[in-house]
Every structure is written in C-alpha cells, then in structure tokens.
Amino acid sequence: MNSWKANLFGVAILLIFAPAIALAATPSIDRWSLELQEAEPFESPFVTIFHYGEKRVCFVSSKHDPRRDSPTSRTIAAVIEECDPEILILEGLPNIIGEGDREYFVREAEKCEQNPDSYECGELHWAIAEVKDAKTVIVGAEPVTIEEMEFIVQQGNGTLGLEDFVGYEISRLIIQAKRQEDFHIEDVPDLVVNHLEYLRSVLPKTEQYDEASYRRWLEDEVGLSYSELENSSYAPGNDEGSNLLQIMSYHSMLTRDHFAFERIQELLKEADSIFVMYGSSHLATLRRALTENSTHVVNKKYE
Template sequence: MILSPSSPALIGAPDPRGKPLARRTLLQAALAGLAAPIPAFAQDLSQAAPLFLELVDPYTEETRARGPRRAAPFTARFRHLGRRLDFVAARHDVAPEGETFRAIRAAFTRLEPRVVILEGFPTAWGYSPQRMRDLLAAAEAGGPLDSYLRGEPGYAMRLALSGGVRFIGGEPASHDVDQGLYAMGYAREDIAGVKMLQWLPQGRVAGEFDAAADPRLADYLDRAAARVAADFQPQIPYSRAAYEAWHERQFGRSVHADPELFQRLDPSRAGRAAEISRAMTLLRDRHLYALIIATLVPAARTLVVYGSAHYITLRRALEAVLGRPRYV
C-alpha cells in the first residue's frame, strides 16, 4: 500500500478492516520496509521505504509555498516513540559565526546525536568514511580547504569527529542518479550542464567569485568541470569550454555575461535545465528520506544537516512517520 499525497499525515491510511493505522504502525511499517539495516550500503535505499516515497515532493514553487513560513536556517525537531530527529535546514554558508553554523552547534548540544547525515557525499562510502577524514586532516595541515569543507558539511563533520559521533553521506551514488535521469530521457550533456550550474552558488557563497563577470569564475569553472567529469561512471571528458558552449546554446548568452546565472535552476523556472534539476533533486531526496528512516532505530538520535530546499521536499513524508515537528 502506498499513501497518496492527500493522505492525512497524522492518521494514516485505513487497514483492511477499515480502522485507521496509528502513527506507531506507520513508523513500524516504514522500518519494516527496509530490506536490510544500515550499513548495507550497496543496497538501493530508494527502494527501502516504498510506503512513503510518494509523499516526497518535487521541488517546485507550489512545494516551496507549502513549506514552513520561516527563512532558513532553521531546525525542525521531531520526537516520536522515543526516537529523536533534528533536521537543520541550512542556508549554505562558510561563516563560523553565521546563523547556519550556530544552528548546527545548538543541535549538537541539544540532541547529542548518535549519527549525523550530511549533504554532498554518497551513503555507500559508509560511516565516517576515511576519504572524508583524510580531506579534513589535509586541510587542517595546510592543504586546500574548498567551499564544501569550509561550509556547513565540513563544520558538522569536524564537530562529529571531535565528539566521537558517526557521520554518513546522504547522497545516492552519482551513477544511480544518472541512470535514473537517462531513463527519463535526459541527455548526458544536459545532465553535466545542470551539475555545473549546481556548483555555482556554492562557489559564490565561499567567495571564490562574486558574479558572472568576475574573472575568477573561469578558474572556478575549470575546477567544477573536473568534478563533474569525475562524477560520471565511467568518467567522461569534460571541460570549462564544453560547459560554456552548452550554457550559450541553452540560454542564449555567455555564462560570463548572464545576469540570471544564479536563478537558472529556480523551481519557478521553465526549461530543460530547471526540469532536470528538479528530477535530480527528487531522486536524491527519495534516497535521503529512506536513509533517515533507516536510522530511526529505538532511542535513535539522528541529526540531518542539509540545504533547506531538501527539508521542504521531505517535510510531508517525515510528518507522515513522525508527526509534526517543533521549529527552532
């Protein structure tokens, strides 16, 4: 049985005898839907909790309008049947004294999490993966500290490591996302272009460039293109020049002279790029939702640190399982 988007979040669907299922039963059903507990990372978590996947919304203007009427960052605190989940809906930032970092610190202090789910790397890497710890160690030793490590994921990782708390990536494998997009009929060059566009706001927030006309954008695009090339399995040849040509074909102007550069993937936008971005986000969020459910063992204390858009798309599914949160 799959709940429809109109199913009452706090009551649930009727059982075969015509009686409403309590939230306890909903949570047990979601957990029972997991074929294997974490850390069976090779398993496709997008299939793990089919009972509620239909409640994970695409990121559209309508979904955003239904979200909580508060500006990010904020924290949604869920408490149900002895299980505790705090979701820090972040505004991407690199400022240690900014509101996002303060919200993360407060969540660590208040919740004392047992597991932290972070944006930006695959669940399949396992708990507290060595490759992420190596990146942090290299940065602390004077190596490169990019916008990701300087941002809220890197900060949450450092807090987790200092407190002996396990952390795990909330992303599906890139290959799985790509295969899902191919199945929807999207071309690889369009998927690559959208991935490039998704890197741009993070670079601007980190101060790596300021605007489309900033000369530093070219260097940032070189680095982003290398990441995008490595993101495909098998790796593809990809370059800044390839992206620049795609951007001009797609939007009719150079990326270096595009006044709408940072709005191209806005959920209110029409067009193929925004459409692919919404599809990509939905695939990611279904995986993230299933991972969150998988951590909700008895007495769980799970902390999620993700961009606020992801909370907006997951809100109805999480409320179906855990009830309404308190916002702080």
C-alpha cells in the same frame, strides 16, 4: 574540485552499477513548489525536530551560506548541542560514505577552520567541526552520480541526455563556489576542468566534453554565461518559464529526497538521535513523509 570528491573516486566507481532505490516505494514526498516552501514555519535557518517515541530526527533547514559565523553555522552548533546526535546525515555526502571515512572528513573540517574563506568550505564542514571531538558517526545520503544521472535523464522522456547532465553538474558546482568570499570569476575555467576530470572517473562516455564545450552548452541551452550563473539559475522548476538547469534541478531533487528519506529510516533503527542538514527546499518536500509516523513535531528558530 571538492576535495572529498577526489578522495572518493575509487569507491564511487565500484558502485557505478549498484541498484538504485525503488523511488515509487517511498511515501508522501512532495514535489517542490513555491507554495510548499512558503508554508514552512520559518525562513531558514531553523530546525524541525521529529519525535518517534524515544527517538528523534533533528532536521536543520539550512540557508546556504558558507561563512563560519553565518546564522546557518550558529544554528548547526545550537542544534547539535541540544540534540546530542549519534549520527550526522549531511547534504552533499554520497550514500557510500560510512563510519570509516570519519577521520578524513574531520581533517577536511579542520583545514576549513584554518582557512574558512576557501571556496571548498561550507556548512557541511562546520557541522563536522562541531562533532570532531565526539564519537558521532558521519554519513551521507546522496545518490552516487550515475544514479542521479539515470533518474534525471529518464524523467526527461527523451529530451535530456548525458551532455545536459554534465552541464548541470558543472553549473551546480560553479554556483556553489560563487558563494565563497575568495571566489573569482577567473577561477571558473580551472574549476570546470577539475570537475570534468571527476566526472570522467564516474560516468562513461564523458571524455568528449571540455571547458569550451561546456561554455557553449551553457550559452546555447540555458542562455547564460559564467558570470550570470546564480542561485536562482537552478532553483527547481518544471513549467514553461523554467530553464534547462531548473528543470533538471526539479528532477534531481526528487531522487535526492527519496535517498535521504530511506537513509533516515534505515538509521533510525540504529540510533536514538539523528542530525540531518539539507537546504530549506528539502525539508519542505520531506516534511509530510517524516511527519507521518512521528509522535510529536517541534519547529524552532534560534535567532
């Protein structure tokens, strides 16, 4: 289980019934499509710098690659040096993260520097490592788990339920873990058990699910086994050829984009330079919304 999730059990449960952001109020966020992605100026990783007068948002379009010396990691370092951000908004960190959590995340990043091949480490940790000796604030923008679940199930119009969301959450974690060099397929059952423990702490009525029921769900509803799960298995999609994971990823992406956009707008009131790092699809869908009030936009690739 991701170690930061374990540390947030108590905080997350306090916010279980926090009201979600009104998604319809956020302008110009596009739904993901292959055409939208192909219109991006470069292949990831790269940065788009949105200028708003004297303020700027340096948005890294990351290619998910957990290696410490990956092109994404090198791009992160270059952008942080160029933009000198006051705040980091990092994919994967919930919106309940605040300045008081900085010390914990720096410790986690230092552990990853000592053991960079661990499946718990990735570009999030390398970004934090770049600012560990600075005063940069580290925050998140992800919806808490129950907010994301409620939105995805609602979008399903009666076709999706709690079991589907639990399956989606576990599948997403397995796919992320598979990117690490030290990952072994034999580790999956323990990974599932650990993540179910986390989900039980933040979602009601999940005690009935176990590793065996998840495996059955994956095979029956998605048509895949553990070994067949890969990045493309949950690439956002919402057409007749999309599997259940892809459909839920499509809906998840919309709510996550809205939360990210609102967080950026909120923090621009406080800071002159903000570093944002999300996967390439999120910059593609947020580009139009972030461009609308900008005074100047620069796209840059460092390699």
